[in-house]
Amino acid sequence: MHTLKVDLGSRSYPIHIGSGLLAEAALYRPHLAGAQVLIVTNETVAPLYLATLRSALTGVTVREVILPDGEQYKTLEVWNQIFDALLTARMSRDCTVIALGGGVIGDMAGFAAACYQRGVAFIQVPTTLLAQVDSSVGGKTGVNHPLGKNMIGAFYQPRAVIADTATLATLPQRELSAGLAEVLKYGFIRDAAFLDWLEAQLPALLAREPAALAHAIRRSCEVKAEIVAADEHESGQRALLNFGHTFGHAIETGTGYGNWLHGEAVGAGMVLAAELSARLGWLTAEALARVRRVIAAAGLPVAPPSDLSAERFLELMAVDKKVLNGQLRLVLLQQLGTAVVTGEVAPELLRATLD
Amino acid sequence: MHTLKVDLGSRSYPIHIGSGLLAEAALYRPHLAGAQVLIVTNETVAPLYLATLRSALTGVTVREVILPDGEQYKTLEVWNQIFDALLTARMSRDCTVIALGGGVIGDMAGFAAACYQRGVAFIQVPTTLLAQVDSSVGGKTGVNHPLGKNMIGAFYQPRAVIADTATLATLPQRELSAGLAEVLKYGFIRDAAFLDWLEAQLPALLAREPAALAHAIRRSCEVKAEIVAADEHESGQRALLNFGHTFGHAIETGTGYGNWLHGEAVGAGMVLAAELSARLGWLTAEALARVRRVIAAAGLPVAPPSDLSAERFLELMAVDKKVLNGQLRLVLLQQLGTAVVTGEVAPELLRATLD
Numbered sequence: 001m002h003t004l005k006v007d008l009g010s011r012s013y014p015i016h017i018g019s020g021l022l023a024e025a026a027l028y029r030p031h032l033a034g035a036q037v038l039i040v041t042n043e044t045v046a047p048l049y050l051a052t053l054r055s056a057l058t059g060v061t062v063r064e065v066i067l068p069d070g071e072q073y074k075t076l077e078v079w080n081q082i083f084d085a086l087l088t089a090r091m092s093r094d095c096t097v098i099a100l101g102g103g104v105i106g107d108m109a110g111f112a113a114a115c116y117q118r119g120v121a122f123i124q125v126p127t128t129l130l131a132q133v134d135s136s137v138g139g140k141t142g143v144n145h146p147l148g149k150n151m152i153g154a155f156y157q158p159r160a161v162i163a164d165t166a167t168l169a170t171l172p173q174r175e176l177s178a179g180l181a182e183v184l185k186y187g188f189i190r191d192a193a194f195l196d197w198l199e200a201q202l203p204a205l206l207a208r209e210p211a212a213l214a215h216a217i218r219r220s221c222e223v224k225a226e227i228v229a230a231d232e233h234e235s236g237q238r239a240l241l242n243f244g245h246t247f248g249h250a251i252e253t254g255t256g257y258g259n260w261l262h263g264e265a266v267g268a269g270m271v272l273a274a275e276l277s278a279r280l281g282w283l284t285a286e287a288l289a290r291v292r293r294v295i296a297a298a299g300l301p302v303a304p305p306s307d308l309s310a311e312r313f314l315e316l317m318a319v320d321k322k323v324l325n326g327q328l329r330l331v332l333l334q335q336l337g338t339a340v341v342t343g344e345v346a347p348e349l350l351r352a353t354l355d
Numbered sequence: 356m357h358t359l360k361v362d363l364g365s366r367s368y369p370i371h372i373g374s375g376l377l378a379e380a381a382l383y384r385p386h387l388a389g390a391q392v393l394i395v396t397n398e399t400v401a402p403l404y405l406a407t408l409r410s411a412l413t414g415v416t417v418r419e420v421i422l423p424d425g426e427q428y429k430t431l432e433v434w435n436q437i438f439d440a441l442l443t444a445r446m447s448r449d450c451t452v453i454a455l456g457g458g459v460i461g462d463m464a465g466f467a468a469a470c471y472q473r474g475v476a477f478i479q480v481p482t483t484l485l486a487q488v489d490s491s492v493g494g495k496t497g498v499n500h501p502l503g504k505n506m507i508g509a510f511y512q513p514r515a516v517i518a519d520t521a522t523l524a525t526l527p528q529r530e531l532s533a534g535l536a537e538v539l540k541y542g543f544i545r546d547a548a549f550l551d552w553l554e555a556q557l558p559a560l561l562a563r564e565p566a567a568l569a570h571a572i573r574r575s576c577e578v579k580a581e582i583v584a585a586d587e588h589e590s591g592q593r594a595l596l597n598f599g600h601t602f603g604h605a606i607e608t609g610t611g612y613g614n615w616l617h618g619e620a621v622g623a624g625m626v627l628a629a630e631l632s633a634r635l636g637w638l639t640a641e642a643l644a645r646v647r648r649v650i651a652a653a654g655l656p657v658a659p660p661s662d663l664s665a666e667r668f669l670e671l672m673a674v675d676k677k678v679l680n681g682q683l684r685l686v687l688l689q690q691l692g693t694a695v696v697t698g699e700v701a702p703e704l705l706r707a708t709l710d
Contacts, residue, residue: 035681076431076435080431080500083500083506083507084500084502087500087502087503087506087674088502090673090674090678092676092678092681093676093677093678114509115470115497115507115508115509116506116507117506117508117676118495118497118508118509118510118588118676119509119510119588140473142470142473145435145438145439145442147439147442147443148442151438151441151442151471151472152438152470152471153470153472153473154469154470154473154474154509155473155474233473233474318445319442319445321447321448321472321473322448323445323447323448
């Protein structure tokens with residue numbers, strides 16, 4: 001087991017990474033606030049891992065709520081089912097909510113923990129690569145609105161993240177690739193050497209070689225923990241983590257939540273952001289080609305859906321959270337391994353990229 | 356105009372109290388985050404005060420959302436209408452949400468501001484006595500769930516509270532009395548001299564004499580600001596502000612939201628809490644009689660609805676936010692002017708009080 005710390009003062013917490021951690025009672029115990037636990041999971045994950053997690057929670061009352069699986073269910077209505085479960089079980093302010101699943105479950109359970117009785121204890125047990133390297137770390141929680149992704153939510157830190165790499169064995173290949181999109185992102189925005197390593201190791205990662213996955217998860221969490229510790233509420237450099245996401249969110253909203261996986265949309269979004277960086281003269285044609293090649297090699301799409309017009313794309317991007325005073329801010333690459341946030345992209349360049 | 360400060364470090368904010376403040380552009384300007392404002396109000400308040408507030412907001416884009424009026428609309432579904440308005444108007448992260456109305460509007464608008472894009476600027480413009488002395492101060496926001504009041508919410512501080520006492524002129528008498536319940540509460544829990552003053556001034560307050568109302572509001576806000584500054588997230592003495600509220604919430608939930616006004620339920624709840632305090636031998640029969648007399652004189656009910664059985668009462672109280680580890684904690688009076696939180700009330704005493 002490897003343990004990282006996310007350094008946020010009184011809200012600091014550990015990320016445990018390793019094989020078989022799901023069953024380790026000792027990892028949960030120090031983080032349970034009281035004697036009541038609600039596990040939030042989904043229909044796909046419950047048959048695989050719920051029993052193991054339950055048996056690791058000894059000496060406390062455990063209830064569960066099993067939500068439908070998919071980004072299209074990350075809504076206020078489904079979110080409310082968590083409150084139904086908490087209140088039906090009469091959970092009090094010292095209860096603990098545990099998210100067992102991927103990014104959607106983590107986002108919804110974390111947001112419910114943030115809001116139930118104005119805040120209760122929360123533990124993340126991510127079971128997808130995407131959640132292990134990204135959504136379970138950093139405290140972003142929330143749900144979607146038909147007019148925009150992740151528009152309703154809270155910054156709310158878990159007390160611990162327990163990432164059991166053995167759970168990735170059951171992950172569909174499409175979801176593994178989606179997770180690799182976020183892993184590659186850390187290379188693109190912050191760590192050229194990690195990008196080199198990833199490019200070389202993609203076959204091993206796609207074949208789920210445990211050592212390769214463990215290293216990729218660890219380095220991804222390290223980069224993310226570093227950035228989050230410096231800027232918890234995204235007033236500055238944390239926005240770099242949104243590389244590919246403004247384009248990606250537009251794809252997700254425009255195609256209907258759940259049709260494209262988040263990581264797939266981010267994959268195509270990173271290619272668009274790299275293309276725009278190249279049009280600005282920042283990335284060489286060679287570097288751009290490399291971005292496209294490595295994203296394709298991870299099993300990800302490198303272009304948005306053809307039926308999403310440039311017009312509609314711009315409309316969807318206009319409600320992005322990174323718009324300030326009417327100005328769209330984008331995360332672009334100055335070179336591979338170095339990203340910047342810029343609000344000064346000429347509209348015709350953006351338009352040309354989308355056309 | 357009188358200005359108090361709620362002292363919460365980087366989240367400190369002013370409460371301005373005075374007649375005619377609604378129209379004072381200079382009070383809003385320093386607290387607007389950017390060039391977009393959404394006013395959240397209701398059908399009753401909009402015809403009275405929306406135009407005045409709009410004309411005080413110069414140089415910014417102003418949109419509004421007008422919600423139905425009443426506690427029965429403090430739901431996740433109605434709350435979502437605020438997000439519809441924010442997103443339809445493409446409000447960005449630097450927008451400002453202004454609550455114009457009573458406690459329900461303040462709670463819902465504040466909770467929406469807390470969650471929109473994970474937090475945007477918020478200003479409270481309370482137009483009821485209850486909101487001016489209580490709900491607009493202290494950062495508690497949220498909505499109700501059919502199984503419990505205020506169960507879903509956030510602690511979220513406004514950037515400013517602008518309490519225009521002139522708006523109380525249009526307040527229905529029943530709502531004025533409901534507001535006085537919270538004013539009396541500050542006397543009961545913290546300030547016996549203020550209670551003496553209130554008892555003497557009740558006729559003037561009910562007749563809406565401006566000087567009496569202004570003093571009552573100011574002293575109430577002072578007491579609340581002091582308690583909140585010492586315990587923002589209710590880990591200790593802030594719970595004292597819930598005097599009468601555990602009983603009161605059970606009445607509100609048990610009778611259906613909107614049938615009893617919050618202040619009315621708190622009025623009857625304070626009598627029940629005082630009765631229980633007397634059964635414990637803390638309050639004298641004389642003090643108890645005085646509690647009942649002053650609450651009645653304020654135009655408030657002194658007993659719960661007769662059709663709410665002791666059984667159902669206990670059931671409703673069991674989901675209260677002040678339950679910890681299965682133990683109900685109640686705020687009781689040691690004497691008039693001094694409250695304590697206790698988890699050690701014998702169940703038969705509580706039961707006898709409810710019977």
